[in-house]
Amino acid sequence: MITQSLAQRALDLALSKGGDFAELYIEDTESNSLTMLNGDTDNASSSRRVGCGVRVVSGTNYVYTYTAGLGEKDILAAAQAAADATDAEKQAEAIEFEVKAFSAKIEKQASDVDNSFRAKLLLDAHNAAKSVDSRIAQVKAVIADTDKRVLICNSEGLFASDRRANTRIRIQSIARDGSETQTGMASPGKGCGYELFDRIDVARLGKQASEMAITMLTAPECPSGRYPVVIDGGFGGVVFHEACGHSLETTAVSRGNSEFCGKLGQQIASEKVTAIDDGTIPGEWGTLSIDDEGHPTQRNVLIEKGILKGYMSDMIGARRMGIARSGNGRRQDYTFAPTSRMTNTFIAAGEDDDEEMISTLGTGLYAKTMGGGSVNPLTGEFNFAVNEGYWVKDGKIVSAVRGASLIGKGGEVLMNIDRVGKKVELAAGVCGSVSGDVPTNVGQPRIRIKELTVGGKGGAL
Amino acid sequence: MRFDDFRAKAFKIALEKGCESAELFMQDSEETSIKVLEGKVDSYDYSHTTGANLRVKHQGKDGYYYTESFDDPEKAVIKAMDNALFASSDEHPWCSESVDIYDMPEVDLTAEMMSPGDLISLALDAEKYALESDKRVLRMDYNGASTFKQTTLICNTLGQNSAYTKSAFFTAISPIVGEGDEVRDSFAYLTGADARNSKVLAKTATAMAIAKLGAKPVAGGDYKIILQSKVATDMLGIFCSQFSAEAAQKGLSPLAGKEGTMIAAPCVSITDDPLHKYNPRPFDDEGVASVVTPVIHKGKFISLLHNLKTAKKAGVKSTSNAGRAGTASGIGVAPSNFILKEGDTSLEMMLREMGDGLLICEVAGQHAGANAVTGDFSLMASGFKVENGKVTSPVDQIIIAGNFNRMLCDIEKVGNDTFFDLPLGSVFASPSLYIPKGIKVSGE
Numbered sequence: 001m002i003t004q005s006l007a008q009r010a011l012d013l014a015l016s017k018g019g020d021f022a023e024l025y026i027e028d029t030e031s032n033s034l035t036m037l038n039g040d041t042d043n044a045s046s047s048r049r050v051g052c053g054v055r056v057v058s059g060t061n062y063v064y065t066y067t068a069g070l071g072e073k074d075i076l077a078a079a080q081a082a083a084d085a086t087d088a089e090k091q092a093e094a095i096e097f098e099v100k101a102f103s104a105k106i107e108k109q110a111s112d113v114d115n116s117f118r119a120k121l122l123l124d125a126h127n128a129a130k131s132v133d134s135r136i137a138q139v140k141a142v143i144a145d146t147d148k149r150v151l152i153c154n155s156e157g158l159f160a161s162d163r164r165a166n167t168r169i170r171i172q173s174i175a176r177d178g179s180e181t182q183t184g185m186a187s188p189g190k191g192c193g194y195e196l197f198d199r200i201d202v203a204r205l206g207k208q209a210s211e212m213a214i215t216m217l218t219a220p221e222c223p224s225g226r227y228p229v230v231i232d233g234g235f236g237g238v239v240f241h242e243a244c245g246h247s248l249e250t251t252a253v254s255r256g257n258s259e260f261c262g263k264l265g266q267q268i269a270s271e272k273v274t275a276i277d278d279g280t281i282p283g284e285w286g287t288l289s290i291d292d293e294g295h296p297t298q299r300n301v302l303i304e305k306g307i308l309k310g311y312m313s314d315m316i317g318a319r320r321m322g323i324a325r326s327g328n329g330r331r332q333d334y335t336f337a338p339t340s341r342m343t344n345t346f347i348a349a350g351e352d353d354d355e356e357m358i359s360t361l362g363t364g365l366y367a368k369t370m371g372g373g374s375v376n377p378l379t380g381e382f383n384f385a386v387n388e389g390y391w392v393k394d395g396k397i398v399s400a401v402r403g404a405s406l407i408g409k410g411g412e413v414l415m416n417i418d419r420v421g422k423k424v425e426l427a428a429g430v431c432g433s434v435s436g437d438v439p440t441n442v443g444q445p446r447i448r449i450k451e452l453t454v455g456g457k458g459g460a461l
Numbered sequence: 462m463r464f465d466d467f468r469a470k471a472f473k474i475a476l477e478k479g480c481e482s483a484e485l486f487m488q489d490s491e492e493t494s495i496k497v498l499e500g501k502v503d504s505y506d507y508s509h510t511t512g513a514n515l516r517v518k519h520q521g522k523d524g525y526y527y528t529e530s531f532d533d534p535e536k537a538v539i540k541a542m543d544n545a546l547f548a549s550s551d552e553h554p555w556c557s558e559s560v561d562i563y564d565m566p567e568v569d570l571t572a573e574m575m576s577p578g579d580l581i582s583l584a585l586d587a588e589k590y591a592l593e594s595d596k597r598v599l600r601m602d603y604n605g606a607s608t609f610k611q612t613t614l615i616c617n618t619l620g621q622n623s624a625y626t627k628s629a630f631f632t633a634i635s636p637i638v639g640e641g642d643e644v645r646d647s648f649a650y651l652t653g654a655d656a657r658n659s660k661v662l663a664k665t666a667t668a669m670a671i672a673k674l675g676a677k678p679v680a681g682g683d684y685k686i687i688l689q690s691k692v693a694t695d696m697l698g699i700f701c702s703q704f705s706a707e708a709a710q711k712g713l714s715p716l717a718g719k720e721g722t723m724i725a726a727p728c729v730s731i732t733d734d735p736l737h738k739y740n741p742r743p744f745d746d747e748g749v750a751s752v753v754t755p756v757i758h759k760g761k762f763i764s765l766l767h768n769l770k771t772a773k774k775a776g777v778k779s780t781s782n783a784g785r786a787g788t789a790s791g792i793g794v795a796p797s798n799f800i801l802k803e804g805d806t807s808l809e810m811m812l813r814e815m816g817d818g819l820l821i822c823e824v825a826g827q828h829a830g831a832n833a834v835t836g837d838f839s840l841m842a843s844g845f846k847v848e849n850g851k852v853t854s855p856v857d858q859i860i861i862a863g864n865f866n867r868m869l870c871d872i873e874k875v876g877n878d879t880f881f882d883l884p885l886g887s888v889f890a891s892p893s894l895y896i897p898k899g900i901k902v903s904g905e
Contacts, residue, residue, distance in 0.1 A: 028530075034547060037711065040549065041549070042548070043547075043548060043791060044524065044543070044544035044545075044547035044548060045526075045527070045789075045790075046525075046526055046527075046544060047526065047528065047789045048526075048527070048530055049512075049527075049529050049789070050529045051510065051529055061501060061502060061503050061504065062505075063507075064504065064505070064506045064507075065506070067508065067509055067510060068511050068512060068529040069511070069529060070530070077509075078509075081507050082507075085505045085507060085577065114543070115543060115544070115547045119547060138711070138712055174713075174834065181715075181834055181835050182835070183834065224860070224862075224903035226905070257602055335508065335510070337504065373826055373830075374825055376646070376825070378637065378645075378646050379644065381825075381841070381857070381858065383825055383840070383841035383860070384830075385826070385839065403837055403839055404839075405826070405830050405839040405840075405841075405860055405862075407841050407858060407860055408858075453858065453860070453903060453904070454903070455839050455860030455903040457839075457901045
């Protein structure tokens with residue numbers, strides 16, 4: 001993408017006024033998306049983002065500059081601007097590059113498919129979604145792909161290129177009956193090219209989205225109060241992502257802004273809980289060969305049988321805490337400096353039976369499909385929406401419920417997990433944080449939480 | 462190849478290949494932001510980027526291609542033409558008239574005058590004031606200052622050629638306070654000339670964080686509620702898509718077809734004002750000259766927000782609300798400065814009128830717990846208990862649940878303390894709102 005000689009000059013220039021580390025992050029990303037609304041293509045867009053980020057680090061402080069375009073003049077100007085803003089001890093040494101090349105496995109490239117191909121898949125999804133019920137008033141389906149090429153070079157001699165592909169389909173069904181409107185959703189994504197569609201059945205996903213919307217259409221409002229809650233596998237892992245994952249990133253931990261600070265080796269979760277962050281799982285949505293600082297990704301055990309084992313770190317976070325880097329330095333694109341972020345982060349399989357969790361629940365909520373949420377890492381307070389929920393009474397599902405949300409504190413919830421099922425499922429999400437939006441997988445088997453605050457507008461059921 | 466050359470070539474190629482017209486929407490942005498922690502510059506970010514979004518009209522439909530690389534105008538045209546074939550078939554007229562920007566309100570030039578050194582010293586001061594203000598202040602989670610300058614240019618083969626530059630300057634701080642095992646934080650910012658006042662910024666933020674110490678949930682149930690101006694502003698932002706003609710025409714707004722009817726209490730008026738001096742723009746993201754649009758007048762729904770495409774479909778005029786989510790995005794509908802008009806009741810008077818209830822100062826989880834299509838919301842909230850008209854103890858870990866559209870009708874009093882959010886993109890502004898019924902609280 002750029003020559004070694006230009007990289008060398010830019011890094012030398014970046015370090016010309018001090019700093020102990022300099023890095024170039026060169027990016028060229030092509031993306032496409034096609035939207036279908038009610039069976040007609042509605043919007044097609046494509047873009048090419050090209051640019052360079054320059055980072056100069058002195059200890060644990062940094063200067064970050066970036067420029068669009070990859071012209072020699074642009075890159076050197078960004079490096080000069082970074083140097084001009086640096087005021088540190090000079091520690092630069094001669095750089096000798098070691099060239100490395102990585103790539104995700106991409107069988108069917110985005111550049112080999114066209115909008116007609118995308119439109120056909122969307123139409124299949126639409127038709128299946130529409131056929132579920134006459135009350136399905138609207139179906140919106142989107143296919144989006146990105147093909148990202150990066151080159152990361154630094155003053156430690158790294159000169160590593162990587163190519164990453166992400167492909168996703170999102171189907172939203174809206175059911176309407178009189179003035180009542182409810183939505184259902186399915187949105188799988190993988191770290192691969194268009195071979196995704198050889199592996200998933202878009203018609204089945206369309207049906208699934210519509211069935212969820214129809215179920216919710218007649219559901220009463222969820223009651224509120226403190227109840228036991230069963231959370232299903234797959235996207236249910238957003239609970240762990242929000243409530244604990246963010247608090248285990250060095251971005252929060254290294255500054256003392258996490259409830260899990262200083263707790264390595266201590267019990268922070270019920271002993272049924274083992275949690276993993278693994279950026280190496282082939283073809284997954286959050287998978288990377290190397291992170292956005294050029295460090296190889298790895299399998300990180302975060303919690304083992306309830307004991308806190310490790311954090312997720314980027315370079316500066318690792319420096320700040322005096323720990324090893326874990327391959328979690330990530331950023332949305334060249335316009336962001338990297339920070340510690342999750343990759344594929346999930347609760348590992350346990351030994352409990354899925355049915356028993358509900359039959360011994362008493363009265364409470366079975367959250368089948370979760371929505372998004374957010375957390376304050378400082379206090380661990382989180383909240384998230386339940387997109388598809390069911391009310392359980394005496395261990396039996398009595399009704400679907402709408403409008404439920406869950407709030408609590410990460411630490412408390414982890415200790416209150418009293419069941420962990422046997423089958424882990426992963427689900428794609430887009431995680432937003434200080435270094436932008438990155439694709440991350442959440443995941444877990446079905447789990448049960450002894451007690452949680454359930455929010456809703458309904459009366460007793 | 463630089464932008465001017467790219468433009469000339471792309472327009473020529475597009476017309477040669479049979480496009481009816483071609484347009485470029487270009488934004489050139491420069492941003493400096495610094496973060497100071499523990500008396501040192503923790504990070505310093507500077508950027509200068511140029512991106513251009515090519516739009517072509519091909520077989521009557523619009524196709525887009527965004528690029529930051531100006532070396533391949535032909536590929537840009539071919540991709541945009543292919544995308545046009547898959548666009549919706551709704552007719553989308555283009556704006557061919559350039560806009561004279563000299564009628565604009567005077568722009569605050571503070572941002573232009575701030576050097577990186579100025580930003581650093583303001584942030585150093587802010588941290589110092591925050592730490593001095595109370596011994597329970599432990600450290601800052603965030604403490605920084607930014608300037609931002611952006612030039613927007615639209616030109617097309619029909620004669621449109623307009624440009625303007627906007628700039629912004631703000632300082633922000635997030636102190637962490639603690640007592641015993643308990644820690645709390647807060648976030649506050651100031652913009653424009655006010656943002657130079659580090660002392661006010663630091664004091665406001667630390668007072669907010671300290672007031673939260675000892676917060677706990679209240680019992681669930683029905684409460685009278687005051688949404689503090691910042692939360693009321695957040696709510697407008699969450700539900701603003703209901704006022705978009707694009708959403709309405711796609712069946713995604715409960716307000717579709719309700720023009721002329723009462724959709725809010727008589728004390729509620731909302732205006733979209735692109736020329737408001739807080740964040741003015743001479744034209745929208747498709748080049749249409751700015752006009753002020755009454756959205757709700759004394760409870761009565763006057764108009765949805767339109768761009769040229771939705772206006773054509775509805776048989777009305779554009780309200781100059783073409784918006785793009787970013788330079789790379791296609792043209793949709795977005796508010797400019799979306800302002801709920803203030804009344805004459807102070808927050809104190811409102812609290813007295815309420816007597817007993819809750820003052821909500823923060824909500825979280827907007828992207829998950831709110832549905833603009835239905836108006837339903839269920840949001841994690843915090844604030845204060847109000848007893849006998851006085852703020853008593855802090856409250857957190859509660860959920861407020863209700864429906865935005867019902868809430869608009871249930872507003873009984875509108876405050877005089879308008880809060881404006883950050884002047885980037887669409888700006889929302891609202892005073893505090895007193896809502897005596899209809900919002901359900903879950904807590905202990």
